[in-house]
Amino acid sequence: MTSSDGVEYTPTALDRDAVVYVAGHRGLVGSAISRKLKQEGFTRVVGKTSTELDLKNRDDVFAYVGEITPRYLVLAAAKVGGILANSTYPVDFLSDNIRIQSNVLDAALANDVERVMFLGSSCIYPKFAEQPIREDSLLTGHLEPTNDAYAIAKIAGIMHTQAVRRQYGLPWISAMPTNLYGPNDNFTPTGSHVLPALIRRYDEAALDGSASVTNWGTGSPRREFLHADDMADAVLHLMEHYDGPEQVNVGTGKDSTIREIAETIAEVIGFEGETEWDTTKPDGTPQKLLDVSKLAEAGWTAKIGLREGVTRTVDWYRLRRAALRGL
Ligand SMILES: NC(=O)C1=CN([C@@H]2O[C@H](COP(=O)(O)OP(=O)(O)OC[C@H]3O[C@@H](n4cnc5c(N)ncnc54)[C@H](OP(=O)(O)O)[C@@H]3O)[C@@H](O)[C@H]2O)C=CC1
Numbered sequence: 508m509t510s511s512d513g514v515e516y517t518p519t520a521l522d523r524d525a526v527v528y529v530a531g532h533r534g535l536v537g538s539a540i541s542r543k544l545k546q547e548g549f550t551r552v553v554g555k556t557s558t559e560l561d562l563k564n565r566d567d568v569f570a571y572v573g574e575i576t577p578r579y580l581v582l583a584a585a586k587v588g589g590i591l592a593n594s595t596y597p598v599d600f601l602s603d604n605i606r607i608q609s610n611v612l613d614a615a616l617a618n619d620v621e622r623v624m625f626l627g628s629s630c631i632y633p634k635f636a637e638q639p640i641r642e643d644s645l646l647t648g649h650l651e652p653t654n655d656a657y658a659i660a661k662i663a664g665i666m667h668t669q670a671v672r673r674q675y676g677l678p679w680i681s682a683m684p685t686n687l688y689g690p691n692d693n694f695t696p697t698g699s700h701v702l703p704a705l706i707r708r709y710d711e712a713a714l715d716g717s718a719s720v721t722n723w724g725t726g727s728p729r730r731e732f733l734h735a736d737d738m739a740d741a742v743l744h745l746m747e748h749y750d751g752p753e754q755v756n757v758g759t760g761k762d763s764t765i766r767e768i769a770e771t772i773a774e775v776i777g778f779e780g781e782t783e784w785d786t787t788k789p790d791g792t793p794q795k796l797l798d799v800s801k802l803a804e805a806g807w808t809a810k811i812g813l814r815e816g817v818t819r820t821v822d823w824y825r826l827r828r829a830a831l832r833g834l
């Protein structure tokens with residue numbers, strides 16, 4: 508098969524005995540991908556924690572990738588955070604991510620990694636992109652200011668995979684996930700995304716018998732949420748069934764208001780008090796709903812519904828509550 512950029516590659520089942528390097532294998536997405544690959548019979552799934560290998564250190568990255576010489580690589584390591592972390596530390600989100608992805612992708616190229624999956628984020632699209640957001644709306648308008656630095660790093664990552672395809676003919680691809688959640692998410696109050704933040708907040712309020720909780724913003728922004736296990740399933744599916752220079756959106760195709768998400772989480776937790784909104788905190792993008800038709804054409808749709816996914820995540824959180832709260 509020849510792609511629109513001239514790369515000749517026919518997507519096929521990945522070799523279960525080949526080395527697969529999952530960069531970021533302890534995180535929300537990387538851990539789900541590692542689990543999925545092992546469930547599917549992959550025997551040599553490898554990774555290192557950030558303590559063992561700081562991906563910002565180019566020499567160390569080249570040494571490690573040269574040592575393991577993976578046939579496949581999923582780049583799920585990044586500096587990641589919610590709206591507050593992104594808007595407070597833009598330098599870190601830009602600089603760390605540019606360095607991590609340049610090091611890993613350059614080392615992958617130097618070692619002829621056959622198939623690379625780069626993970627971006629739906630925040631790469633313009634703040635006021637037409638909804639649902641199509642892949643071709645990339646670079647057609649201004650970014651959302653609360654995460655523009657992170658988005659620019661991610662756009663550079665997409666371009667990096669496209670450039671490798673053009674210059675070296677390797678069938679590297681990228682996927683743009685919507686907002687994700689699930690086991691191994693970040694549950695810290697100031698660093699996390701909304702879904703884990705609300706699970707923790709409502710759980711604490713239920714335990715303490717609080718009369719009310721206060722969430723950030725107005726509650727009116729719309730977001731689409733995908734469970735990390737679905738994300739992992741989509742990543743493997745795309746690596747085995749998709750090739751092309753254009754990034755592929757990964758989501759459910761359905762969104763809800765933050766207020767509705769809060770109601771679902773409160774119900775699953777069993778919190779019966781009031782919810783208030785702190786409108787001094789930012790709302791961010793008014794709506795982020797991905798057009799997932801390209802993904803559907805590649806043969807994949809989401810399977811885990813929001814209530815089921817939230818229930819599973821609440822159960823996971825409750826088993827680890829003390830450790831996650833640092834108690
Ligand atoms: N979470 C979300 O809602 C979304 C995430 N994404 C993308 O998915 C990918 C994974 O995100 P997610 O799993 O949520 O993030 P997490 O924060 O859960 O995990 C990030 C991973 O990256 C690793 N990492 C970070 N910095 C370094 C470093 N300097 N050296 C080595 N490893 C490092 C961490 O390693 P360790 O644990 O060892 O410290 C961790 O395993 C990212 O590219 C992100 O942009 C896209 C859209 C939405």
Ligand SMILES: C[C@H]1O[C@H](OP(=O)(O)OP(=O)(O)OC[C@H]2O[C@@H](n3cnc4c(=O)[nH]c(N)nc43)[C@H](O)[C@@H]2O)[C@@H](O)[C@@H](O)C1=O
Nearest residue numbers: 588589590593628630654700701704722723724789790791
């Ligand atoms: C995945 C994506 O994640 C970020 O963008 P975001 O979608 O705005 O993510 P968020 O989950 O942090 O917030 C979603 C909405 O929820 C509201 N909200 C209410 N209460 C809490 C709360 O307690 N915590 C948080 N974090 N948000 C809250 C919040 O005000 C906002 O309106 C970017 O980092 C971006 O770079 C990126 O890629």
